[in-house]
Amino acid sequence: MQILQILSKKTMRRLTAEDYAVDAVTMAKALVGAWLCRRLEDGTVVRRRITETEAYCGEEDTACHAHKGRTARTDVMYSPGGCAYIYLCYGMHEMLNVVTGPEGRPEAVLIRGVEGAEGPGRLTKLLKIDRSLNREDLVLSNRLWLESDGSRVKFTAAPRIGIAYASKRDQNRKWRFTLKHEISSRAD
DNA sequence: AAAGTGATCATG
DNA sequence: ATGATCACTTTG
DSSP: OHHHHHHHOOOOEEOOTTGGGSOHHHHHHHHTTOEEEEEOTTSOEEEEEEEEEEEEESTTOTTSGGGGOOOTTGGGGGSOSSBEEEEEETTTEEEEEEEOSSTTOOEEEEEEEETTEESHHHHHHHTTOOGGGTTOBTTTOSSEEEEEOOOOOEEEEEOOSSOTTSOHHHHHSOOEEEEEEOSOOOOO
């Protein structure tokens, strides 16, 4: 049993530029079960496991902000994968996205929930994430980054939320991914 | 079920 | 400059 625990012990590692170079759907799946990490002003580091994500996939995706092309707001989505895209929704909610893919390809993953804060507006409030972190480089930043312990988790796929403005076809794509269950809650 | 809230983008 | 719209949350 002890050996099993040692062998199955996962090491945390920060996601690298390579990890972010994939398409948004691949990334959205990979981020379920990964850790959103935030260093606050006072120096304390908060880590929460990501429970839900959504993929937004380029100008062809009518649900994606970049659907109408490059604008002041969507410009950041065209950068190489690995930076944060944060915008204000409904005048009060800061929404955190992770830009993915190569430069020039506007794809991003919306973080919709972490353990203890389900809902995109709730998690940003909890982790004090706002537009001052827009364009933050998640590969290098000491304020905001992502880690993975390499464990595979199960998730379900469903249509994305709040995109009634998109085409029926895009509304129906199952690009929302939700953590299904914990593999094992070991008390380390 | 509906308000609340302000940036953003297309229009003029 | 003006106005509709919005990757939501909370309150009634």
